[in-house]
Amino acid sequence: MSENIKICSGFRFAGVHCGLKADSALDLALLLSDCPATAAAVFTKNRFPAAPVIYGRKQLAAGEKIQAVLINSGNANACTGHQGEVDVAAVAEVLAVTLELPRPRIFISSTGVIGEPLPVTTILNGVGLLVADLDEVRTDNASLHRAAQAIMTTDKSPKIAGVEVQTSQGVITLTGIAKGAGMIHPNMATMLAYILTDVEVEAEILAAMLKRVVGKSFNRISVDGDMSTNDTVLALANGVSGCALSSAADLEMLEAGLLQVARDLAYMIVKDGEGATKVVTIKVVGAADAVSAEKVCRAIANSALVKTAFFGQDANWGRIIAAVGYAGVELKPELVNISFDQIRVVSNGLRDPDYLEEDGAAVLRKPEFSVKIDLQSGEDEFTVLTSDLTHEYVSINADYRS
Amino acid sequence: MSENIKICSGFRFAGVHCGLKADSALDLALLLSDCPATAAAVFTKNRFPAAPVIYGRKQLAAGEKIQAVLINSGNANACTGHQGEVDVAAVAEVLAVTLELPRPRIFISSTGVIGEPLPVTTILNGVGLLVADLDEVRTDNASLHRAAQAIMTTDKSPKIAGVEVQTSQGVITLTGIAKGAGMIHPNMATMLAYILTDVEVEAEILAAMLKRVVGKSFNRISVDGDMSTNDTVLALANGVSGCALSSAADLEMLEAGLLQVARDLAYMIVKDGEGATKVVTIKVVGAADAVSAEKVCRAIANSALVKTAFFGQDANWGRIIAAVGYAGVELKPELVNISFDQIRVVSNGLRDPDYLEEDGAAVLRKPEFSVKIDLQSGEDEFTVLTSDLTHEYVSINADYRS
Numbered sequence: 001m002s003e004n005i006k007i008c009s010g011f012r013f014a015g016v017h018c019g020l021k022a023d024s025a026l027d028l029a030l031l032l033s034d035c036p037a038t039a040a041a042v043f044t045k046n047r048f049p050a051a052p053v054i055y056g057r058k059q060l061a062a063g064e065k066i067q068a069v070l071i072n073s074g075n076a077n078a079c080t081g082h083q084g085e086v087d088v089a090a091v092a093e094v095l096a097v098t099l100e101l102p103r104p105r106i107f108i109s110s111t112g113v114i115g116e117p118l119p120v121t122t123i124l125n126g127v128g129l130l131v132a133d134l135d136e137v138r139t140d141n142a143s144l145h146r147a148a149q150a151i152m153t154t155d156k157s158p159k160i161a162g163v164e165v166q167t168s169q170g171v172i173t174l175t176g177i178a179k180g181a182g183m184i185h186p187n188m189a190t191m192l193a194y195i196l197t198d199v200e201v202e203a204e205i206l207a208a209m210l211k212r213v214v215g216k217s218f219n220r221i222s223v224d225g226d227m228s229t230n231d232t233v234l235a236l237a238n239g240v241s242g243c244a245l246s247s248a249a250d251l252e253m254l255e256a257g258l259l260q261v262a263r264d265l266a267y268m269i270v271k272d273g274e275g276a277t278k279v280v281t282i283k284v285v286g287a288a289d290a291v292s293a294e295k296v297c298r299a300i301a302n303s304a305l306v307k308t309a310f311f312g313q314d315a316n317w318g319r320i321i322a323a324v325g326y327a328g329v330e331l332k333p334e335l336v337n338i339s340f341d342q343i344r345v346v347s348n349g350l351r352d353p354d355y356l357e358e359d360g361a362a363v364l365r366k367p368e369f370s371v372k373i374d375l376q377s378g379e380d381e382f383t384v385l386t387s388d389l390t391h392e393y394v395s396i397n398a399d400y401r402s
Numbered sequence: 403m404s405e406n407i408k409i410c411s412g413f414r415f416a417g418v419h420c421g422l423k424a425d426s427a428l429d430l431a432l433l434l435s436d437c438p439a440t441a442a443a444v445f446t447k448n449r450f451p452a453a454p455v456i457y458g459r460k461q462l463a464a465g466e467k468i469q470a471v472l473i474n475s476g477n478a479n480a481c482t483g484h485q486g487e488v489d490v491a492a493v494a495e496v497l498a499v500t501l502e503l504p505r506p507r508i509f510i511s512s513t514g515v516i517g518e519p520l521p522v523t524t525i526l527n528g529v530g531l532l533v534a535d536l537d538e539v540r541t542d543n544a545s546l547h548r549a550a551q552a553i554m555t556t557d558k559s560p561k562i563a564g565v566e567v568q569t570s571q572g573v574i575t576l577t578g579i580a581k582g583a584g585m586i587h588p589n590m591a592t593m594l595a596y597i598l599t600d601v602e603v604e605a606e607i608l609a610a611m612l613k614r615v616v617g618k619s620f621n622r623i624s625v626d627g628d629m630s631t632n633d634t635v636l637a638l639a640n641g642v643s644g645c646a647l648s649s650a651a652d653l654e655m656l657e658a659g660l661l662q663v664a665r666d667l668a669y670m671i672v673k674d675g676e677g678a679t680k681v682v683t684i685k686v687v688g689a690a691d692a693v694s695a696e697k698v699c700r701a702i703a704n705s706a707l708v709k710t711a712f713f714g715q716d717a718n719w720g721r722i723i724a725a726v727g728y729a730g731v732e733l734k735p736e737l738v739n740i741s742f743d744q745i746r747v748v749s750n751g752l753r754d755p756d757y758l759e760e761d762g763a764a765v766l767r768k769p770e771f772s773v774k775i776d777l778q779s780g781e782d783e784f785t786v787l788t789s790d791l792t793h794e795y796v797s798i799n800a801d802y803r804s
Binding site: 331 | 447448449450451478480481482483515516517518630631706710713719720721723724726727728729731732733735736748751752753791792793796797
């Protein structure tokens with residue numbers, strides 16, 4: 001995260017401690033737009049969606065514009081049944097009344113422990129703190145940083161990204177914050193991300209764009225293979241820049257900007273994966289079809305043995321070969337090439353005759369490197385960012401609730 | 403493993419140190435039948451099968467009887483290409499000549515590091531040691547124990563099981579040894595198992611039986627979700643007891659005996675899973691169909707977050723709910739019940755009102771316990787044995803090759 005993030009016009013931010021987390025840690029964030037913003041969201045595919053996800057889905061399906069987003073960490077409000085949904089509505093209602101907005105314009109997210117009732121009173125106290133002095137809800141980097149901090153769970157640092165894009169209508173800005181850390185996987189598990197922009201764009205176009213962007217960013221990272229009940233990516237476009245985008249070229253620029261912010265946040269999530277010490281790009285090329293490329297790529301990126309070898313800085317290509325082999329894809333072992341960065345390790349299914357263990361080991365010692373698998377069977381490719389599996393991952397997740 | 407395992411007639415065993423492993427550790431095992439034995443095998447589904455698997459598959463497909471099994475640890479002879487297959491044949495040939503047997507009666511297995519050439523000379527020296535004094539290849543528990551030790555990789559202890567079964571033709575005996583530890587998963591990954599019996603039975607019947615038995619034993623355990631290049635389960639029936647089984651009732655008794663030995667070995671593999679401190683039975687009941695039961699069960703059993711919570715002795719049912727939710731199965735969250743042993747934790751998708759955290763914690767402190775998930779949607783069920791994910795798992799796998 002850079003110190004000086006581009007902040008898009010007409011959005012203000014705040015983060016406070018309301019008491020859900022210990023030690024005065026920030027645990028309640030507010031993202032506030034100066035006017036109603038066009039909204040699009042991608043939610044978890046988990047069959048046990050948390051109460052705020054159920055609530056948000058209905059809201060988006062009804063085509064509501066969003067003006068305020070309230071996010072608490074420390075409690076997921078998941079597996080809380082009907083009471084959980086009532087609690088979301090109650091929190092939204094209080095914030096709506098306080099901000100003098102219609103309730104449908106309030107979007108709520110929660111992240112944290114599953115199965116505990118939402119401490120509504122604690123959150124409502126926090127809402128009081130947030131809006132007691134609305135001058136403190138600001139459009140500066142410090143406020144944005146506090147909001148990003150308030151949505152963290154086991155994250156070690158806040159995740160913020162921003163970019164400016166030149167369009168035919170003028171310069172537009174996109175700003176995003178996210179939380180991630182554990183349970184990140186094929187379907188963007190246990191992560192929250194909010195990408196804000198000051199353009200005016202049609203809701204249907206924004207929704208289609210966000211879906212594609214999520215498929216190329218948050219859905220291509222892997223920390224531990226689990227998928228949470230609360231995952232949400234929300235995009236808001238408030239139009240405050242005065243740029244109304246509709247031409248194909250401008251929409252392409254907007255999508256590129258969205259993708260850049262989403263990829264930056266996704267990268268930060270992997271880098272800050274629970275206990276992670278490495279960021280590894282797994283790139284499969286030369287696949288016979290897109291599905292094969294993805295299957296092989298994810299099998300490697302999610303293998304506990306491969307990820308532990310990365311932690312051990314062990315150029316154990318045998319485990320990568322084994323993962324390729326069980327990915328459930330028809331392939332010819334004798335065609336597979338594997339490289340660690342520029343070092344060819346496997347050629348045509350066998351250890352490359354020129355490969356020196358010390359060269360592989362040198363790559364593995366780097367904090368970031370790539371593993372390229374060429375199946376030499378076609379033109380399709382797929383890339384996933386993954387992290388290593390470490391002692392600290394075990395410590396964090398063995399002790400998380402206690 | 404008990405001290406006094408039932409050993410079936412007409413089989414002898416030995417284990418020696420030939421030099422593949424350090425510190426004089428046993429690394430070469432011989433299982434020798436007094437006469438040619440009917441054979442059946444189940445091999446890895448990995449698309450990169452190791453050379454001995456390719457060799458063994460052809461051997462079994464040709465309907466060969468097997469009389470001697472040679473297994474080395476320390477080197478998998480996997481991803482070794484044509485040279486690897488030549489090496490298997492060379493080792494088999496030397497053992498055949500030495501034992502004065504036709505080469506097709508020699509079965510070879512390897513386990514260990516992938517991608518390194520098989521040290522054939524070292525193994526042939528070991529063959530010399532094994533057969534230098536055939537009187538040392540014995541049918542006693544000490545020899546069986548040495549053979550079981552010689553096939554270990556990261557296993558902490560040898561895995562041996564035996565059972566006697568009464569049939570209409572007399573008492574028959576089944577004896578098995580196995581190695582496992584890491585990479586154990588849906589498809590019995592990185593494990594070797596040999597189940598020997600002194601009955602006479604048709605090869606086709608034995609093959610069908612073994613396939614069913616593996617499906618109910620080695621394919622229902624999970625350590626880390628990977629599947630190796632070398633997995634092999636071999637059953638040999640040498641007929642030395644004089645019991646020729648053909649009636650449905652007798653064959654059922656034989657299959658029950660096979661299943662018991664296989665389940666005992668599978669249990670030992672999970673218990674000795676790399677770094678494992680817990681053996682946990684995940685049982686899904688009330689599923690709408692068999693596929694749903696299995697999917698939900700495996701999603702829980704393979705979740706890194708669930709397994710780490712077991713290690714932390716944390717009754718974190720939220721992670722179990724999350725895994726149920728992403729298993730890819732249609733289900734009604736509001737019908738799901740979860741119990742830890744006899745303690746009801748979740749009722750109808752919500753925390754049970756009578757559940758006390760201390761009761762759940764008491765179950766989690768036990769070295770073995772069960773998690774039961776009732777989907778209340780039908781009659782189908784599925785069970786998987788799993789282990790916890792621990793610091794030691796990470797240590798073992800980060801350092802395995804070095």
